[in-house]
Amino acid sequence: xxxxxxxxxxxxxxxxxxxxxxxxxxxxxxxxxxxxxxxxxxxxxxxxxxxxxxxxxxxxxxxxxxxxxxxxxxxxxxxxxxxxxxxxxxxxxxxxxxxxxxxxxxxxxxxxxxxxxxxxxxxxxxxxxxxxxxxxxxxxxxxxxxxxxxxxxxxxxxxxxxxxxxxxxxxxxxxxxxxxxxxxxxxxxxxxxxxxxxxxxxxxxxxxxxxxxxxxxx
Numbered sequence: 697x698x699x700x701x702x703x704x705x706x707x708x709x710x711x712x713x714x715x716x717x718x719x720x721x722x723x724x725x726x727x728x729x730x731x732x733x734x735x736x737x738x739x740x741x742x743x744x745x746x747x748x749x750x751x752x753x754x755x756x757x758x759x760x761x762x763x764x765x766x767x768x769x770x771x772x773x774x775x776x777x778x779x780x781x782x783x784x785x786x787x788x789x790x791x792x793x794x795x796x797x798x799x800x801x802x803x804x805x806x807x808x809x810x811x812x813x814x815x816x817x818x819x820x821x822x823x824x825x826x827x828x829x830x831x832x833x834x835x836x837x838x839x840x841x842x843x844x845x846x847x848x849x850x851x852x853x854x855x856x857x858x859x860x861x862x863x864x865x866x867x868x869x870x871x872x873x874x875x876x877x878x879x880x881x882x883x884x885x886x887x888x889x890x891x892x893x894x895x896x897x898x899x900x901x902x903x904x905x906x907x908x909x910x911x912x913x914x
Contacts, residue, residue, distance in 0.1 A: 697871070697872045697876060697877065697878060697879060698719040698720070698748075698877065698878040698879075699717055699718055699719055699720075699878070699879060699880075699881065699886060700718070700719060700720040700721055700722050700748075700749070700751075700858065700878055700879070700880035700881075701718055701720075701721055701722075701880065701881060701882070701883055701886060702721075702722045702723075702727070702860070702862075702880045702881060702882050703721070703723070703727060703882060703883055704723045704727040704728050704730065704731050704738050704742070705731070705883070706731075706738075706741055706742065706745070708883040709721060709742055709745055709746065710745055712883060712886060712887075713745055713746060717886075718746065718748075719748045719749075719878070720746060720748035720749040720750060720751070720777075720878070720880075721742050721746050721748075721749075721750045721751065722750075722751040722779075722801070722823075722858075722860070722880040723738070723739070723742070723750070723751060723752055723753065724751075724753045724779070724803070725753055725755055735752065735769075736772055739752045739769065739772050739773065739776060740772050740773060743772065743773035743774075743775055743776065744773075746775070747775060748775065749775055749776075749777040749799060749801075749820075749821075750773070750775055750776055750777065751776075751777045751778075751779045751801045751803075751821075752769040752772070752776050752777070752778060752779065753778075753779035753780075753803065754766050754769065754778060754779065754780055754789075757781070757783070757785060758785055759785045759788045759789050759792070762780050762785065762786065762789035763789050763792055763793060765778075766778035766780065766789065766793050766798065766800075767793075767798075770793075770798050770799075775799075776799070777798075777799035777800065777801045777820060777821065778793060778798060778799070778800055778801065779800075779801045779802075779803045779823075780793075780800060780801075780802055780803070781802070781803060781804045782802050782803065782804050782805045782806075782810040782811075782813070782814060782822075786802060787802070787813050787814065787816075787817040788817075790802055790814065790817040790818060790819050791817040791818055794817065794818030794819065794820070795818065799820040799821075800817075800818070800819050800820050800821070801819070801820060801821040801822075801823060801858065802814035802817070802819040802821065802822050802823065803823040803860070804823070804825065805822050805823055805824045805825065805860075806824065806825060806828070806829060806839070807839065808839060808842035808843050808846055810822075811824065811839075811842075811843040811846065811847075811855075811857075812843075812846055814855060815846075815847060815850070815853040815854075815855040818855075819855045820854075820855065820856065821855065821856050821857075821858040821878070822843065822855050822856070822857055822858065823858045823859075823860040823880070824836065824839050824840055824843060824857070824858075824859065824860065825860050825861035826839075826840065826859055826860065826861050826862060826863075826867055826870075826871065827861035827862060827863040827867065828861045829861075830863075836861070836867075837867070837870040837871060837874050838874075840857060840859055840871055840874040840875065840876050841874045841875065843857055844857060844874060844875035844876070848875075856877040856878055857875065857876045857877050857878070858876070858877065858878040858879075858880055859871035859874075859876040859878065859879045859880070860880050862879055862880065862881045862882070862885060863885070864885065864888075865885060865888050865889050867879075867885075868881060868885065868889060
């Protein structure tokens with residue numbers, strides 16, 4: 697499974713990208729607004745750091761407006777993936793944009809039916825919101841399983857499942873087991889994937905024994 701990081705914080709992106717495990721970045725209007733910078737400047741800088749897909753979201757809600765904004769965003773860099781909502785207008789915009797060769801991320805997906813429409817419209821990515829479904833007492837990971845089965849049943853679909861609204865390391869594991877192609881996670885969640893108390897205890901024990909041995913490798 698590929699990892700995207702869900703942030704517009706340039707310092708976080710630089711730090712995590714240096715580890716070599718970041719395959720892309722997702723942003724949204726809320727994350728961009730927190731930077732206090734223009735969306736063009738933020739996306740351009742992120743695309744200079746990350747070679748993989750960088751999602752930038754339109755704010756228009758009508759087909760023509762989405763297409764115009766998407767083309768503007770896509771002109772910032774070759775690796776921009778434009779985000780459109782999982783609405784009827786969004787699917788129409790997705791079809792028009794994907795036909796023109798643009799990468800499209802259909803976001804705010806909450807059902808397998810929406811994911812089916814996105815794939816039919818030629819989406820590059822579909823973003824089911826796991827955490828927000830869980831917030832309503834529903835099973836967000838089950839939606840990923842349903843989407844995976846639908847996509848596997850039709851070999852003409854090339855849409856990748858991008859598990860979104862990931863809140864915990866458990867969400868990441870569950871999304872991977874459910875067949876998600878990608879998980880987009882906040883920086884803190886990505887870092888927490890490496891943590892385990894037994895690893896920390898074992899390391900402390902090894903270092904204590906090594907210190908008693910009075911040796912040095914260098």
